[in-house]
Amino acid sequence: MTNSHLALEGVSYVLADGRVLFSGLEARFDEQPTAIVGRNGVGKSVLTRILAGQLSPSEGHCRRRGKVHYLAQQIDPHASIAALLGIGEQLAALERIEDGGLDPADYDLIGERWDIRQQLQAELERHALKGLDISRPAASLSGGEAMRVALAGASLSDAQTLILDEPSNHLDRPARQFLMEQLRRWPRGLVVISHDRELLEQMSRIVELSSLGLRSYGGGYAFYMQQKAVERDEALRQLEHARLERRRAEQAIRLQQERQEQRQARAERQAGQANQAPILLGRRKGISEQTRGKQQAQHVAVREGLAQQVRDAARAVEQEVAVVLQAPVSSQVARRRVLVLDELRLPRVPGALSLVLHGQQRVGVVGRNGSGKSTLLKVLAGQLAPVGGDFSVNGTLAYLDQGLSTIDPQRSILEQLRAANRQASEGALRTRLAQLGLGAECVLQPSGLLSGGERLKGALACVLYADEPPQVLLLDEPSNHLDLVSLQALENMLLQFQGTLLVVSHDQRFLDQLKLTERLQTGVDGWQLQPWA
Template identity: 60%
Template sequence: MTPVSILTLDGVAFALPDGRPLFTDLNECFDQRRTGLVGRNGVGKSLLAQILAGNLAPTAGHCRATGRVHCLAQQIAGPDTTVAQLAQVGEVLDALRRIEAGSCSQADFDTVGERWDMRERLQAQLARHGLEQLDADRPVATLSGGQAMRVALLGAFLSEADYLILDEPSNHLDGPARAQLLSLLKEWNKGLLVISHDRELLAHMQRIVELSPLGLASYGGNYSVYAQCKADESAQAERTLERLKLERQRQARELQQQRERLERRQARAGREARDSNQAKILLDRRQERSEATAGKLQRDHQAARQAMAQRVREAARRVEASNAIVLQAPAPARQAGSPLLTLQALRLPFGDPLQAPLDGCLYSGERVALIGANGSGKSTLLKVLAGLLAPHSGHVEVRVEVAYLDQHCSLLPATQSVLDYLRRRSASLDESSLRTRLAQLGLGAERVELPSGVLSGGERLKAALAGVLYGDTPVQLLLLDEPSNHLDLPALAALENMLCQYRGALLVASHDTMFLQQLGLDRAWRLER
């Protein structure tokens, strides 16, 4: 059966408040297929979602919807939001209460419409998904991230929408909450668009659409199909670029040969003219024609060179902007036989007093995953190991230089440029070496001089890692807290590449199983609540 379009983009464009175009001339149809929307950070995916949902008007073009659209943004709840409001039925329940208290307001009756059983429907959905303990008026601030996302998704079911848009729904969710998210999405049998960099979630999509400065490109299939297509496109773009560079070299040789032939003809004609007895006026006309021919040839050659240069530039733009990440940080000296850190009967601050104490050792060069449900203490343990928090009780000994990198890259001052940050951290390297190493990490000359606060999450993470790994004192133990959150797919691949090249010890907390699988880990520490 041919898919029926629910959302249609027709020449859609959007410009930022300063007038800069974010995207232009987008044309695409979104049907019942489960679709993942991917693209680099800052390309405009979330804004496009708001346009598709009808919450934002495009600068140009049109977005048409043939049914009701329900959209969940990344920030799904404020501090005072209730369960009912998060499920987007708060106004209906409030109107019902007023009517039950005697209100005759037409606005209240219009709000309720035919949904007189909304209170019972909400409680039935909560019970169906294991959330029967939640009351409609309970503050969302008291829920876990997984519970909040499940409640928000229940609102989509209650809305009876024809199309559901989710913006980064798996961010901050632990393993069980991610499994619950996938289970809920499997029950959704209508149109679905998921904006995400979560490869596990994208693996359940039927189509991937990529937003880039070139527009929208559609790939039939899940993430694996998309990744293979992108690899094929990248290889083809590389081949095209190399072919055009060879053509440019051949063109330059041919143009040089044409110029030399013309110069030889002109020289021969000059000698013949001097040896002949022709009148001066005839000689002058011949000279003018020769100069005109030479001028035309020069203009033709210039146009040919410019056309070829343009073809090469266009081919280069289609090659992946970020080359392979190169990490030059020296391998830390290994201390064979002795542990880098030791935990003995360690109890974490703010933790459950009934939680079992932590014991363990981590040795030189080991790569360890720190896993556990939200609230189990992973971030707290990393802060204790980094010396930022004191343990509640027990003993922790760290015998080497440690660097702690949190989700917000707090090591990197927002008002300081990346270059200034590295100058301070790496006094032994001259500026040329610093710029070269930053360029090898995909941080170009124009970006490293900007305040780091205006950089993308991926750029900030690479810069913070560069400060850690290129510092004057080699770091022997790297502590990472959910480093893959908010990174787009290219930045995620770059991070994985960097961490695979790092030869020191690594302790990384993450709920992204595919990310952890790429790091060549030796074992895992699991924290239980």
């Protein structure tokens, strides 16, 4: 492994149903801050679990040097904060020793770290978590708190490599900025799965997992996108060149065959006119057939060689299917009032909100976690009752929450889309799902078995492709879990959406792409609607 902290050597992984997720992966991870990117469902989380030692590959080896600290996307709701920190066993062993226990295993757990409590308090204070009760369930933490705890645990573990799976999901703007600052200061190996373009920009290396395997790129997000475009253009050029060479060779072979047939016919006419002996005619015919046979064998070899060149060139072009997300057509009048809020008071949110929104207004709802953004959308969607005031909605409204509660994990995406849209044929609905990158096998599985990005695409399809398309669209952190290609497709769709849009997001780059008209800011001074700038 030389200077590598982690090394993949011929790593393959086969799913329980026999499908090969990836195969023959070779890679080295050192102290360069590295991001892993790729399409939803390609196997990024599985790969990082193999890197962390939580999964064994079906074939090959993952070699590790030093400790690895891993934080998955989902925190175990039954685990304590101490367990999330990774020091629960050490603290328990210290307590047993202080109570008079003499078990050698406890002393082995402590090692030289008799000041583990002091170290813990120092790390919690450094991560703005002073006074945190570590006996609380980890599930009681906010997203920002959980990430700070995970980073504190990584420092306490003296890990050689820190692995984070989508660490910025569900973090508000201040928490994202804190995360990026802490990662900039992390002194050892760092591997991050992310589609957060701002976080990707500060990575020293981006590694892409695709149908072609693992491909390493230097630099941040902008450099990665630039290199991807250059690579793809060159691969397409090589593919077109290989196809052109095959067409030229086919034309040359046909011309050669036609000339050979003409020579053969001419020779046969001349032999007949010369009244040659049958034995000479037979010998001549045998030589001619032998020559034709050799040429045919040569032609077959040439065709196969050129076909192989085309196949090789085609494999160099990543098998990407463009993600297409079609915006429903809205027939509402642009200036018609669609949302009217009159001194609306939300549960557990101070202050009141009065607001009038017309058709085709596009509002970004921003503010810190816990300030009432999601609560506002739930009230407007009828999932929560307000505690005061009133509101009205004039038009068809659709709501997509962070937890994707509109999707039943026991039912397939296709089944749920058919229930939402009874007018279109199953074939048409399958086509719509395929355009989202949800293939035949994927749409028939229980949706609970799909990746976060695949479930989000399915939920979007059920909302946008329903029998009655929405005129008012409420989206709560829709960019979470989406891969880069799907994120761009979502941005394009929302640009085309003609109705009223309210979108909650902490992803500044995502919001900036949507051509929003207003910003609805929530903070200590209550709600404020301002032009988007």
